[in-house]
Amino acid sequence: MAKNRHSEGAGPSQRQLRVGELIRRVLSTVLSRAEVHDPELNAMSITVGEVRTSPDLKIATVYVMPLGGARREDAIKALSRNRGELRRAIMRDMSLKYAPDLRFLIDETFDRMDETRALFDRDDVRRDIEGDGAEGGE
Structure with missing residues (x-):
């Protein structure tokens, strides 16, 4: 029955919403504290507006916006380049079975x-x- 619910276009489950919000908080904290080993990314102020997860929680789409909306492409490239380190930060701070694959889009x-x-x-x-x-x- 759960598969039907998702295929009919129903909204995300409570678990998806909860995990998405926890991932958003972790990423916001990591980015605001400049915990990534990339000077270009650390020089940017990036807001993580929302995280949407797939039903199996293996993919997390992260909606971001650099401060003032400038350098959007540079922000997406820097985040994508540091995807592995950001995934490790999520696994360090959360107790998930799998680290979700992170996909970054402009909010x-x-x-x-x-x-x-x-x-x-x-x-x-x-x-x-x-x-x-x-x-x-x-």
Whole structure:
């Protein structure tokens, strides 16, 4: 039954969410303390926004954003180059059967939030929203 649930597009399990959050915390700590032996990576300030794990917990997709959004490609390359060391840090701090394979992607959440704010700031959208509120109150 669990296989059906995942194939139907249901959300992640509680275990996936819990493990993803623990991995996020470990990576955030390791990166903020500059515990990786790579001067280029340690010179960057990288935010780990979210970690999504596969159902078997063997793959962890890590969504990151460098401070200010600059040097995105450099950040992904540096993280990928240090994947092994980051996996070892996860295994050191967590009790998982397997160290998940780490895949790094840019966290687009901040860009989408900016686009949404800009949309709500448009006069025509604001007028429509305020019009809906006035009609709903009658």
